[in-house]
Amino acid sequence: MAGRSSTPLFGARLSAGYSQEKLAAKLGVERSTVGRWERGVQSPQPWQRRALAAALQVSLDELDDLLHRTLRPSSLSLQDKPDGTLLVTGPAVSWQPPEDGESxxxxxxxxxxxxxxxxxxxxxxxxxxxxxxxxxxxxxxxxxxxxxxxxxxxxxxxxxxxxxxxxxxxxxxxxxxxxxxxxxxxxxxxxxxxxxxxxxxxxxxxxxxxxxxxxxxxxxxxxxDPLLQATVAYVRTEAFFATGDLDTAARALDLAADQVPTRGALSATAAAALGALHMRAAVVAGRAGKADAASDHLREARRAAHAVSEGVYRGTAFGPSSLRIHELAVAVELRDPRGVQRAADWAPPPELPAERRSHYYIDLARAQLDLGHRQDAYVCLQAARRAAPEHARTHPQVRQSLSALLRTHSAPSSGLLDLAAWARAR
Known part of the structure; x- marks a missing residue:
């Protein structure tokens, strides 16, 4: 089945049982008008919203929320496999916060x-x-x-x-x-x-x-679905990160990689699943100070990244750009200044998921602090905030980096003070 793109308003219309033509007829507008609303290129006029909310069986506040999120459209799509399992895939998308402030x-x-x-x-x-x-x-x-x-x-x-x-x-x-x-x-x-x-x-x-x-x-x-099970193993690693049990994390990822079906030519989804597991295993090895193991896992992840386009596979972003972000994470964990410099000569493209781009700048800020580049670290933290405000504000490493900047600045700038207050850093 071909992929089907969606936006929140598109999904609400389908949930209410309307085609574009039927909804347009009910509201007394052209079908193309409904299409523009669903693509986020135009919003309903105020006098149209009450009838639209009634048709979609939502409140006016819920409609406002739908319209707000439709202005940030997703290019993810769904594909049903022949065996009935589900693939969420497609290029990742991003959006820019409104200029009137991230608050x-x-x-x-x-x-x-x-x-x-x-x-x-x-x-x-x-x-x-x-x-x-x-x-x-x-x-x-x-x-x-x-x-x-x-x-x-x-x-x-x-x-x-x-x-x-x-x-x-x-x-x-x-x-x-x-x-x-x-x-x-x-x-x-x-x-x-x-x-x-x-x-x-x-x-x-x-x-x-x-x-x-x-x-x-x-x-x-x-x-x-073995590839969905690989995704779970990828996510499970965060629990071991939280407890510091890096040996168990490494074993879990190795076992999951061994269970990815590899007979014959790998599909893009299987290659991405395998590559993502090695990508995360490299970070685990880096955090454990095992440079050789990290290098081996990055090599396997590169091999997989060469076989796929950057995208979202079973809910996990993987591809050449995602790999570069993890290469930086490994270099930061290993305190490898050459690896950090290689990563710093690149910037994540805007089509990557916001959380992943934010991670890149958070890790780069840590590296810049280690190198004594305080202004560069501050600029990176601002970039992390712009990329994904909700992610940056909750990330403990953002607060740690900001606290370090506050301690080392005798006269912090108003921008640094504002950022620290926003992130609740001390």
Whole structure:
């Protein structure tokens, strides 16, 4: 099946059961007008919004949210494999924050923390989800595309609002389906749980993150998709990072790499899964101070990156640009100034996911601090904030780098003070 692009407004129209033609007729506009709204190149006029919200069965506030997120369109797409499993793929996209200040998209901590008990409850009853409306798997796939993109673009507030109700709906859909439907729902559930983990881990709910990863592993097994299982192994590493158990992290990644199907010519998705595992294993080895092992893993990751285009495979960004970002991470872990310099001579392209670009600048700021380049470190932290404000503001290394800059500046600039206050650094 060919990939289908989507935007939030597009998904809402499908969920409400309208074609573009039928919705246009109901609202008394041209079909092309609806198309422009869905592509984010034009917004409905104020006097059109009440009728549009009624047609889509959403409130005016929810419609405003849909329209806001549609202005940042996703180029992710979905592909159904012949065996019924799901592939989320396509080039990653980015968006620039509005010029009137990033405070409008900084994390609304109250929204996120208020959503955590609802998310826990959804997981408690995952095998016994509450009764409620259950859309088709085709409609739910569109929400998973949106959730995957929100995670990659570090839009955690949006995820926190939607996931506590989306996860039980996917669970209901799995209970209603046949064997193929259950596998498809399990694929969707794995990716939804990964999106939830993106919120839990970033905001310090490490117990919840560990639980989500265990549930991801179970769902991926039900999906019977070895490449999705490789994705779970990639995500699972963060739990070992948090505890400092690098030896177990290395073993888990090596085992997952051995289980990626490699008979015959590798598909792009299989190559990306294998490359991503080696990419992360290189960072683990670098953090453990094992330069030779890190070099070996980077070599395997390069081999895979040469076989694929930069894109998002099973929810993980991989390709030549993603590899370069991880090469920097390894150089920073190993305190390798030549490797840092090679990485610093490059900049991540804007089409990469916002979170990944932000990671690059956060790591580069650490390296610049180690080299004594304080102004360069400050510039990198500003770039990380511009790339993904919600990600940068929650990242502990941002606060650590800013704290170091404050300690070493006898007269910090107003810009540095503002950035430190924004990130809650001391």
């Amino acid at each position: 409008s998209i900084a994390p609304d901590l109250d929204v996120i923390h208020a959503a955590i008990p609802r998310l826990r409850r959804a997981l408690d009853s995952l095998d016994l989800p509450d009764d409620g409306p259950t859309r088709s798997l085709a409609d739910l796939r569109l929400d998973i595309v949106r959730a995957s993109d929100d995670r990659l673009q570090s839009r955690y507030v949006d995820l926190a609002r939607r996931l506590p109700s989306l996860i039980p709906e996917i669970a209901r859909a799995g209970q209603l389906g046949d064997a193929i439907g259950r596998r498809q729902a399990a694929s969707l559930l794995t990716l939804a749980l990964r999106a939830a983990d993106g919120v839990a881990f970033k905001f310090g709910y490490l117990d919840l993150s560990a639980r989500l990863i265990d549930l991801m592993r179970s769902a991926a097994q039900v999906a019977e």
